[in-house]
Amino acid sequence: MTLVQDLQQVLDKNRVKSRLIDRYSYARDASFYRLIPRVVVQPNSPEEVAELFNYARRTKIPLVFRAAGTSLSGQSITDGILVEINQNWRGHYIPKTAESITLQPAVIGAHANNYLRPYGRKIGPDPASINAAYVGGIVANNASGMCCGVKDNSYHTIQSLKMVLPNGLILDSAAKNADQKLKTEAPEIHAGLLDLKHQIENNKTLRERIRDKYQRKNTMGYSLNAFLDYDTPIDILTHLLVGSEGTLGFISEITFKTLPDDPFKSAALLLFPDLFAAAAAVMPLKEAGAEALELMDRASLRSVENEPGMPPELKELPDAAAALLCEFQASAENTLHQKVNAGLAALKCLSLLFPPEFKDDPKIRAQYWKIRKGLLPSVGAVRKSGTTVIIEDICFRLKDLAPACVDLQDLFKTHGYDNAIIFGHAKDGNLHFVVTQEFADKSGVEQYRHFMADVIEMTAGKYDGALKAEHGTGRNMAPFVETEWGAEALNIMRQLKRLLDPDNILNPGVILTDDPQTYLKNIKPLPTVEAVVDSCIECGFCESWCPSADLTMTPRRRIATWREIKLLERGTGSERAIARELQRDYPYESVDTCAVDGLCALGCPVKIDTGKLAKHFRQESHPEWANKLADWTVDHFDSVVNGIRLGLTVAAPFAQVIGNKNAATLGSWLHKASFGKIPAWNRYTPGGAKVLPELPVDEPLDSKVETIVYFPSCLSRGMGTIPHEKHTKSVPEALIDLARAANISIRYPRQVNDLCCGTPYSSKGYHSALVKMAERVTESLWESTSHGKIPVVMDTSPCSYRIKTYDEILYGDALEKWRQLTIWDVVEFLHDSVLPKVKLTKVKGEAVLHPTCSTTKMDQEEKFLAIANACAETAVVPEHKGCCGFAGDRGFLLPELTASATHREAESVGHCKGDAGFYSASRTCEMGMSTATDQPYSSILVLVYRAVFGNQPT
Ligand SMILES: Cc1cc2nc3c(=O)[nH]c(=O)nc-3n(C[C@H](O)[C@H](O)[C@H](O)COP(=O)(O)OP(=O)(O)OC[C@H]3O[C@@H](n4cnc5c(N)ncnc54)[C@H](O)[C@@H]3O)c2cc1C
Ligand code: SF4
Ligand code: SF4
Structure with missing residues (x-):
């Protein structure tokens, strides 16, 4: 049997990833080393890890754990089996006193602190990478940071660990009989640890050296202080695992003592x-x-x-x-x-x-x-x-x-x-x-x-x-452990490694090595590929932001794979063959399933938006006729929106006749049979929109009256209410009524039915159509606002964001005009202009919010929450809120992207009451979230409408 077949006996097939694209995309961590794993596996339980250890011992194929892969010394990469600890290891538990927190190893450090914030507490270790690094990686590296020093690092703040040893033994150091269990089930380890302790205690020079060195930060070699600080083998072992960089065992659960978070x-x-x-x-x-x-x-x-x-x-x-x-x-x-x-x-x-x-x-x-x-x-x-x-x-x-x-x-x-x-x-x-x-x-x-x-x-x-x-020592400093510590300490460390991992299956070459040149080998090439991503240093800070991370790729892996492809294309015949195979899988894994929401740029310290790479590839893949067709739709945009409206208007009663469930099955079948070309229909697909209410367009301005130009997005013009939405007012109707209630005069821009912010073109890489539309929008808004004298209000946040960033695509006269426009997102408009002027009666119950990615990017989350708090008794943004992955039409074409992107937020929503409703600020995001949570989401306008006009508007 092959390696992959063997591993499929241990784990489900879909958790054994052996395609070249999997292997090459995981070849890099944040260090300057690179190794291509033979396979990537994703165990779900300590028992599965134990099985993997058994397999590695039998075959002598090394295993390396990877948490967030932000290590800097080359310790989370391998040319053996890479064991990714991710999706299924994110649980946490806080006891009533919050004096401790129990975490599974894939919880991000900053999330642990978020869980503790309401109690005024935090975890000890505080690496600069805390927004990305997982607690498993933090403990395994004994990472520290700005404030924690030695006193509050992982070594000093762990209370207990659950662990799997290379011999397959699963231990919980908090269990009363843990030391006895170790003695009974692994007597040689129990005795060996005591023996090492005695060796150190009997060597005065070494003892003093250990005491002296650990007064300061030190992650060179193993945490030898454990032998002096603790008496029982289980306690010694628990503390040796801290900073062991995945070379002594697997950490399956961590309980930290928590610290007060000084306000x-x-x-x-x-x-x-x-x-x-x-x-x-x-x-x-x-x-x-x-x-x-x-x-x-x-x-x-x-x-x-x-x-x-x-x-x-x-x-x-x-x-x-x-x-x-x-x-x-x-x-x-x-x-x-x-x-x-x-x-x-x-x-x-x-x-x-x-x-x-x-x-x-x-x-x-x-x-x-x-x-x-x-x-x-x-x-x-x-x-x-x-x-x-x-x-x-x-x-x-x-x-x-x-x-x-x-x-x-x-x-x-x-x-x-x-x-x-x-x-x-x-x-x-x-x-x-x-x-x-x-x-x-x-x-x-x-x-x-x-x-x-x-x-x-x-x-x-x-x-x-x-x-x-x-x-961490990693492979970078492994040859120099003896230089720093001396021969006696190195000897103890080697005995320790042999005691716990006699077959050297865990992360060989990391911490200890026989190869004095290892730090100069497997150095990572960083070829120049595309300007939008060339400054990427592969730190991994973007990964937790990405809605496609659990489905296909993360931003870093998208960039890394593209770099690998470009390197291989310059290589030998067999390397070029690998490049071709990577190229075959790259479009779905990397381009199609990128939601191009640009959220990665928020996590990236150098603001790389990997979505731009995807857009670039989409643009390159269009034949000339497709570009022409896109340009044609710009010139006939009214008909396009009417077509959508008509299609949805016809589909909705049809679905009612055959039943929502049957319609969804039929829709899903058609979607699959058309290889994803026919959009997937589901029970939360909205009906067609009502015709826009009448509003003036070109009236002279009265400087005494507050006036706005209202630009209804094409989503609001094409899509009506989502089935099961209790509210029957359309988004434009609600916005217009609210503006009037606040005594704000309101008008449409010229040619409103021919306008669109351009997102559909931008996300698909139709650049010339995007620019053409942006120029038209700018010209229309320029004229309608009397050359920028009055603000423009958008009702859909992603569209507001698009128009607010037209400076990326416009130039010349159009850019000059755009610079003089004031664009308000619906959230800004409601918060700054409407709420102060209307009387609100709070809607009873809890409003559950989904801030769109654009709301986050525009820094409007606080206002979004403030609106909801003003209009409902309580309001909540659920834990793990993120991008819904709907991304305009991605959710229709790749429903698996939305499903994967929303599953964690949906889980959190499941714990919310939501008796005052569910709200967002974009129709497609509302669809995505409705589908994920089985709760009908509405625009935030609806909540404000209910607070202003009463609970049951029609
Ligand atoms: C820009 C930047 C800034 C940084 N700043 C700091 C800083 O201020 N302080 C600091 O200390 N570090 C810092 N780091 C380094 C790094 O972020 C930390 O060491 C971090 O703790 C690694 O966590 P991770 O989740 O990325 O782990 P990974 O890199 O994935 O893994 C770390 C090690 O732990 C092992 N491992 C992972 N999970 C387990 C497990 N469950 N059981 C056993 N072994 C496991 C891996 O095999 C590997 O050897 C920084 C890195 C970057 C890129
Ligand atoms: S895109 Fe930015 S955040 Fe992501 S790996 Fe590269 S540099 Fe780091
Ligand atoms: S644009 Fe969104 S989906 Fe694409 S890589 Fe960035 S975060 Fe991930």
């Missing part, structure tokens, strides 16, 4: 004349009680100084300048101010370029943190195309921090790394530095080798520091 915070961006002065300020500020002290050199600041919202003084700084982002936190306001005063007193004796100013305003603090968190990606993004980004992570005693910074800068000069940057968690003596390196030929590899030799000598030799403080 009062104050931060300052302190600017110093040079790095030495900034580093020298760390100790006094730490003694004053600073929770975070993030160091940034001039080059780091330069990489972000042009970003929107950055403090203007950044651009003026002298070449040698450096910054410390200093934050104080407290449980009470007066304690905070005491701490800040202590910090200011400490700063009096230090030389700063500007007087220190501490800010409590969350928006300003968020801006400071944005600077810090964007550093690595920003450098990655501005690197020369084709070069690789390397981030290192070293740690010093605080007294050595300032001279070590200077030494490091000297090393950059010596080795020719002109664009290197230094930043880091200075409070803990933890420095990161980023260099960009060309690995295309041997000289690049040699440059890196010589540089690293000096860095290692300086860090581990001169200062006796740590070569990895928090990113």
Whole structure:
């Protein structure tokens, strides 16, 4: 039997992924290494993991776990079996006291904190990647961050773990008999751990070295402190798994002790004349009680100084300048101010370029943190195309921090790394530095080798520091564990690995290696492919935003696969054959199932919208006649909308006659039989729209009366109410009535029936049709608003967003006109213009909201929720809200995309009452959510209408 057939005996067929596109798309993590797995598997339970271990032991094929794949040292990739821990490992439990939280390993760190927020608590570890990294990866790497230091890292804040050992034994360290179970079922491990403990305890030098090294951050090698901190083998084992990078066992559940999340915070961006002065300020500020002290050199600041919202003084700084982002936190306001005063007193004796100013305003603090968190990606993004980004992570005693910074800068000069940057968690003596390196030929590899030799000598030799403080040893530092720790400690680590994983099946080559050159092998090529994605550093921050992640691809995997294809196309005959096979699967996996909602850009530190890559491919795939047809529809848009309206008007009674269930079955059959060309029909497909109510178009403006131009989207003009919607007012009727109730004069733009924001063309890659329509819309709005004098109101959020971003496609005269227009989304209009002028009677019960992706992108979620809170007794945005994946017409053509994108939100909606209704701000999103939840969604206009005019309008 083949590997795949074997694995299909252990897991369902659909959880054993062996197509080339699966293998190549998982070949990369956030590090600068790359390995192509033989197969990717997705176990659902500890028992399945145990079965996989048994299989790996029998066949000697290595297994590597992958959580969010944000590791930076090459520890979540493999050329063996990649075990993806994702969809089915996202559960959590919080006991009443919230003093602990139990999490499955694929919960995103930031989500754990969201669950704890209502209790005023948080988890300890706080890596900068917390919005993307999973707790399984956080614990397995012993990741730490800005504030947690050593005290609150995973090692010190886990309460218990559930685990699967390589011998297949499943253990829960919280169970009363856990140690006994280990002794009975794996006596050699139980005894072996005690033996290692005795070896360490009997070796004074080693004991003291361990004690000394773990006073600071250190993720080099295994957590040997576990042997000194704990007595029973089960406790030792539990803490050894922290930071074991998937080399000792699988973590199937984590219980963290939680910490209070201090609500009062104050931060300052302190600017110093040079790095030495900034580093020298760390100790006094730490003694004053600073929770975070993030160091940034001039080059780091330069990489972000042009970003929107950055403090203007950044651009003026002298070449040698450096910054410390200093934050104080407290449980009470007066304690905070005491701490800040202590910090200011400490700063009096230090030389700063500007007087220190501490800010409590969350928006300003968020801006400071944005600077810090964007550093690595920003450098990655501005690197020369084709070069690789390397981030290192070293740690010093605080007294050595300032001279070590200077030494490091000297090393950059010596080795020719002109664009290197230094930043880091200075409070803990933890420095990161980023260099960009060309690995295309041997000289690049040699440059890196010589540089690293000096860095290692300086860090581990001169200062006796740590070569990895928090990113894990990985394959990057595995050859240097002995250099840092010495032979005796390495010997203990090797014995430990042999004890738990004698067949070396778990992540071989990571943490420990016999190959001194391993850190120079399997280096990831980053070829230039398409300008819209070339700055991607494969950090993976975008993945959790993507609605197609659980169905086909994530943005990073889309980009990675395209890079692989381009590399293979330049290769040998067999490589080109692989490229052809990847090309065959790429369109569905990557292009068709991309919702082109651009949500990935919100997660991406360098704002890459991978949807643009999909649009680019769609555009390229259109034959000339299709482009012409699209252009033709622009000229006959009225007829297109009428056609949709008519089609839906006919389909709705037909469905009633044959029954919704039969109609859905027929629709699904026709959809499949036409290979997805006929849109899928379901019981939430709306009927045809009513004819637009009459409104003036070209009346003279009365400057004394508030006036808007109302541009009803083509969705509102074509689609009527969703079946089972209790409300019979159409979207245009509701908006017009509400505007009148608020004494706002309202008119349509010229040629309203010929207008569309252009989204249908944009999402399908019909660029010339999009531009043609955008120019027409701009001209019409220009005239109808008397050259931008009055605002335009849209009733559908994705359409508002499209028009608000016309600057991406217009130029010349049209662009100038567009710049003078004011476009309001329905949410802004209701919140800012209608609500203050109408009397509201709250609708009884709870309103459940689905903010559209565009609502999020336009930063309108707060207003959306505020509207609902004003109009209903309570309002809720369910957990795990995200893109519905409907994306204009994707939901019709690829219903599986919507189904996959909405399943988590739908689950959360299932726990909501929703007795005041379900609301969104786009007809297609409302359809998608209605289908997913089996609850009829309406426009937010309907909720406001009910609050203004009563509960049963018709
Ligand atoms: C831009 C950027 C900033 C970063 N900032 C920080 C930072 O501030 N601090 C920091 O510490 N790190 C940081 N990192 C590194 C990385 O994000 C963290 O180490 C993170 O904890 C990795 O989590 P993950 O879910 O991506 O795990 P992965 O990378 O998928 O896996 C990490 C390791 O854990 C193993 N593993 C995963 N799940 C399990 C499991 N259930 N059981 C056993 N082993 C498992 C994997 O095999 C691998 O060896 C950063 C990374 C990036 C790209
Ligand atoms: S697209 Fe952006 S967020 Fe996603 S992997 Fe690339 S750089 Fe990171
Ligand atoms: S545009 Fe949307 S679906 Fe496409 S990659 Fe980005 S987040 Fe995923």
